[in-house]
Amino acid sequence: METPRELFQIMTRRLGLLNKDCCSVGGCNLSATQSHLLYEIDRSHNPSMQQVAETLGTDITTFSRQVQSLVKMNLVNKTPDPTDRRIYNLSLTPEGKMVATTIDHQMNAYLNEAFSHMSEFEVETLLRSIKLFNEAMGKSSNCCAPVKG
């Protein structure tokens, strides 16, 4: 029987490759990091830079530059917060939204392809299990905890 770590290691390696492959949308060629960034902005409501950086576990200075390049690519808006001018709120441009959606579709398509090798029941069980696992990690006091989600 494999250890939990083995199972997760292999799964994350594969999902990592998947993630890399799913980042090319039309002309845009995003890195996996940038894709995560878009994803996170998309699902939050006008988050501040600090917030997103913390969620993703990246240094704020690195994050600052990543945002700059996404703004330059016209995928992300960086608007000053009206109530606190230290803060910048992030949102997706229409183009960014489209890219994020496309990536989402691609990822889901790939996943569904993999799911086609499993029974419907197995897929349901898998998804329910992962949901529980995510919640469990959220409750954990360890490194993976600060990431809300």
Place this chain on the structure above:
Amino acid sequence: METPRELFQIMTRRLGLLNKDCCSVGGCNLSATQSHLLYEIDRSHNPSMQQVAETLGTDITTFSRQVQSLVKMNLVNKTPDPTDRRIYNLSLTPEGKMVATTIDHQMNAYLNEAFSHMSEFEVETLLRSIKLFNEAMGKSSNCCAPVKG
């Protein structure tokens, strides 16, 4: 209900952070990539560089340099294949083996901590599901397929 992609995105993000945090062993401060590399060498039997690079989905030139640094850190042995002198076989030094084992323990400890927020049955179901999912991805014809596991 979350899409599969959402569930996997959050899980992999957390596991990524976990992976980062688990790479410091004593004096050694490995990157997540290097940790994966050690893991893969550990579980294969004297693999060639080509083999491991392909499994991990990294460019062979990048991989070559990564191996160089791990050799320099005295964690990996690079021995010429006796039957084909183009090939180098990789193995872990005793020190590398120790580091790999320590990382493994740390990861499993973290995972078990998370599991403590789930019932025994839920954990079993999760692990069995992931195992099935890994097999399904192995059968898939997509990007995540070439990675044997």
Place this chain on the structure above:
DNA sequence: CGTTAATACTTGCAATCTGCAAGTTTATTG
């Protein structure tokens, strides 16, 4: 055989990514 092609791996760039230290601007605290 001997030449050509293929394989395994290495090095030269050049671009990107990363994080610490140090800075700017704005808000809060005493």
Place this chain on the structure above:
DNA sequence: CAATAAACTTGCAGATTGCAAGTATTAACG
């Protein structure tokens, strides 16, 4: 009205990445 803190930016300097081009060895073919 200082002094402190918070949010973000820039200056390095080091690490990572991949393509192009190289070396060395083996396989393939005429």
